[in-house]
Amino acid sequence: MNNKKLLSCLLGAALSLPGFAAEKPKNIIIMIGDGMGFPYTTGYRHFVDSQETTTVETTVFDRLHVGSASTHPHHHDGVVTDSAASATALATGTKTYNGAIAVDIEKEPLTTVMEIAKAKGMNTGLAVTSTITHATPASFFVHNEYRKNEKEIAQSLTETPADVMFGNGRHFTQAQLDTLAAKGYQVISEYKQLASLKPGKVMATMPLTNAIDDEPMRLTKMTKQALKQLKGSKQGFVLLIEGSQIDWAGHANDIAWAMHEMADYGGAVEAAEAFVKANPDTLLIGTADHSTGGLTLARDGDYRWEPQSLLKIKQSPEAIAKIATTAEDPVAIINRSLPFKLNDEQLKLIKNTDLKEPKALTNAIKKVIDLHTGTGWTTSGHTGEDVPVYATGVGAHLFSGHLDNTDIADKIIKLLQ
Numbered sequence: 340m341n342n343k344k345l346l347s348c349l350l351g352a353a354l355s356l357p358g359f360a361a362e363k364p365k366n367i368i369i370m371i372g373d374g375m376g377f378p379y380t381t382g383y384r385h386f387v388d389s390q391e392t393t394t395v396e397t398t399v400f401d402r403l404h405v406g407s408a409s410t411h412p413h414h415h416d417g418v419v420t421d422s423a424a425s426a427t428a429l430a431t432g433t434k435t436y437n438g439a440i441a442v443d444i445e446k447e448p449l450t451t452v453m454e455i456a457k458a459k460g461m462n463t464g465l466a467v468t469s470t471i472t473h474a475t476p477a478s479f480f481v482h483n484e485y486r487k488n489e490k491e492i493a494q495s496l497t498e499t500p501a502d503v504m505f506g507n508g509r510h511f512t513q514a515q516l517d518t519l520a521a522k523g524y525q526v527i528s529e530y531k532q533l534a535s536l537k538p539g540k541v542m543a544t545m546p547l548t549n550a551i552d553d554e555p556m557r558l559t560k561m562t563k564q565a566l567k568q569l570k571g572s573k574q575g576f577v578l579l580i581e582g583s584q585i586d587w588a589g590h591a592n593d594i595a596w597a598m599h600e601m602a603d604y605g606g607a608v609e610a611a612e613a614f615v616k617a618n619p620d621t622l623l624i625g626t627a628d629h630s631t632g633g634l635t636l637a638r639d640g641d642y643r644w645e646p647q648s649l650l651k652i653k654q655s656p657e658a659i660a661k662i663a664t665t666a667e668d669p670v671a672i673i674n675r676s677l678p679f680k681l682n683d684e685q686l687k688l689i690k691n692t693d694l695k696e697p698k699a700l701t702n703a704i705k706k707v708i709d710l711h712t713g714t715g716w717t718t719s720g721h722t723g724e725d726v727p728v729y730a731t732g733v734g735a736h737l738f739s740g741h742l743d744n745t746d747i748a749d750k751i752i753k754l755l756q
């Protein structure tokens with residue numbers, strides 16, 4: 340036996356050992372909290388903390404936490420990434436410019452984990468709370484030189500669709516939806532239709548709703564349904580789930596909205612964790628693409644962050660302002676809509692605002708909530724610090740310690756090959 344033959348023989352023996360074979364997950368669930376830096380997962384821990392006990396209970400993010408990841412884009416674009424460059428890094432293992440959808444800095448297409456999965460005969464899926472054509476889902480499935488080309492991205496996703504697509508479909512034309520239906524997709528457009536789905540391909544173009552005003556746990560519902568649709572895949576599946584609007588709440592510097600989005604995303608991670616428990620041949624790997632808003636859990640030199648009232652806020656500041664601007668007594672509406680009594684400083688802040696101007700009043704209500712809870716913000720954009728990584732199931736240990744976001748993709752690709 341020559342050396343080459345001996346090597347392949349030894350390798351074959353090693354691969355047939357149960358421990359080695361068990362390293363390969365059949366299914367992979369990739370979860371991204373858009374904008375969900377550490378302040379958001381820490382904030383969520385206190386937001387949901389039981390006031391009946393003196394301890395701070397751990398959350399699903401604490402339970403599954405394995406490490407952290409750096410998020411910077413290609414060095415041409417500095418330290419702070421956008422969602423497109425970061426999703427491209429997580430989907431392909433390559434750093435690129437901000438705005439790129441699975442293309443490199445020369446605008447050449449990069450192979451994505453979803454394309455590798457499809458080539459292996461696996462099923463693929465996505466469930467997001469943004470448009471289906473938004474930067475994160477787009478970067479996992481198609482290629483475009485600029486994230487804002489959502490109409491082109493919709494066409495690409497019609498030509499090479501995921502098997503299961505849950506999200507807002509506003510950039511798809513009726514003709515494109517008809518094409519998907521002709522390919523055997525069940526096409527639905529309302530949350531209440533989820534229960535009527537049969538196993539197999541789905542195109543669900545849901546309304547764009549937020550977690551505080553309209554559909555509190557819509558991502559959790561979509562995640563459970565997407566897993567149901569894909570569960571029977573013979574060759575396994577790769578599913579991308581994104582809590583898209585954590586980022587939008589961060590851009591808006593809206594802590595009430597942000598924490599309600601975290602509750603929905605946390606529910607989705609718990610649903611995925613339960614799936615891994617029931618299907619131990621599955622890997623769940625989650626992270627964030629970057630942090631947003633420069634959120635701080637304290638402000639103005641006070642050693643205080645008190646999020647308990649946020650649970651009781653049932654309308655977003657924007658929704659409260661919309662009602663208040665048309666009301667006879669806007670201050671009374673605001674007082675009634677917030678679960679705490681406004682102090683003199685907060686009342687003054689509201690009264691000094693143009694009470695007929697929804698945008699100004701929204702900002703004033705957000706400021707009042709920030710002052711009440713002790714929440715700080717430094718930017719309306721993204722920030723460059725590291726983000727959490729969490730994992731469970733087959734191969735979860737590979738993601739422990741500090742990684743770059745491109746390492747996460749490299750490891751997923753290795754597991755797929």
Ligand SMILES: [Zn+2]
Pocket residue numbers: 374422586587590631721
């Ligand atoms: Zn963003």
